[in-house]
Amino acid sequence: MPKGDEISQALAANEAFYRAFAARDLTAMARIWAEGADSICVHPGWTPLFGRDAVMESWAGILSNPAAPRIRCIRARATVQGAFARVVCYEVVERNILVATNLFVREQGTWRLCHHQAGPASGEAAALGEAESEGAVRSKRLH
């Protein structure tokens, strides 16, 4: 498959992840996460979760929470490296801007998510996001 198509498909898989997140659609979220690869999820401010069961349990909690904040993804950028694809993007979560790494593996011809880490984005990113959001938080460089 041409590399451009691989990248487009990785970006589409990433969009599907945030669509499921925003729509609080646990069924879609379960389809998006890989079955065969070890799933790891590092939600911001959580301890890392290892294994599909723990990861899906976390999503069941997040997506069923009526107080869960709205989320959308901006400025996604995909990199394909053979058997895996990485998407780095910003997440606009109400007044916070986060930066996320999403790692996808091929399963039956489809990119499926096996790793997610999100954490506070930089002040610069937050400033960029301000144009697209209602506001933003600042964070500091830790090293």
Place this chain on the structure above:
Amino acid sequence: MPKGDEISQALAANEAFYRAFAARDLTAMARIWAEGADSICVHPGWTPLFGRDAVMESWAGILSNPAAPRIRCIRARATVQGAFARVVCYEVVERNILVATNLFVREQGTWRLCHHQAGPASGEAAALGEAESEGAVRSKRLH
């Protein structure tokens, strides 16, 4: 190669990364990062860096900074998935506890780093780290 050996080698590569970081050894850091894979680095509080040149430039700045904080890695856990390995670990950076994802690819039989993201760890992780550090910060769940 047996999976246990692959995991041990991934953990050793991860330790080498933090050893180079702690020793401010830019030459070692340059060997640790992949040549063939796209390098991506999400330092805490920075905008993401794409490409080996940008990533190595950031390390040149960090490692040459006499005010750079001390760092060490604890509780590393590796997962090998064919052509890539993920290590999730905590970073003790003076009084902060971060959580990191480090993604390695095989190059000439060696695991080399192609992706690093670190961000503030949870309160629980910080509490865990307190036993091993002088102190810790708390962070809040963002979703």
